[in-house]
Amino acid sequence: MQCLHAFVSGRVQGVWxxxxxVDQxxxxxxxxxxxxxxxxxxxxxACGDEAGLLLLEAWLSLGPELATVAEVESTRVESDECYSGFDII
Incomplete structure (x- = not known):
């Protein structure tokens, strides 16, 4: 399965x-x-089809209204892990 593994920095905690x-x-x-x-x-x-991963990756560089994203470091990884939903852990 194709997955996106990303680290988002900036003002990204405490701003939903x-x-x-999760919603995106x-x-x-x-x-x-x-x-x-x-x-x-x-x-x-995040795991799924390439179109969905591209949309999420683009959104991560913007974030929600209260966030200020400084940088997104992302890579594509292969995963055998099967997730049943999208969770905050």
Whole structure:
């Protein structure tokens, strides 16, 4: 399965970034998870079709209204993991 693994930095914690990521991922038919990291970044693992991954990746560079995204580091990875939904962990 094709997955997007991303780290988003900037003002991305405490601004509804994770919940908005869940909403965007579900709207694009993706599964996976997102979480806050101790260094202030948000980590995202999203799996699904390439079109959905591209849409989510583009959205991550913008984020929700209250966020200020400084950088998105993303890579494509192959995963055998099967996620049943998109969760905040």
């Amino acid at each position: 970034f994770r919940q908005s990521t 991922a579900i709207a694009n038919g993706l599964t996976g998870w997102t979480r806050n990291l101790p260094d202030g970044r948000v980590e995202v693992m």
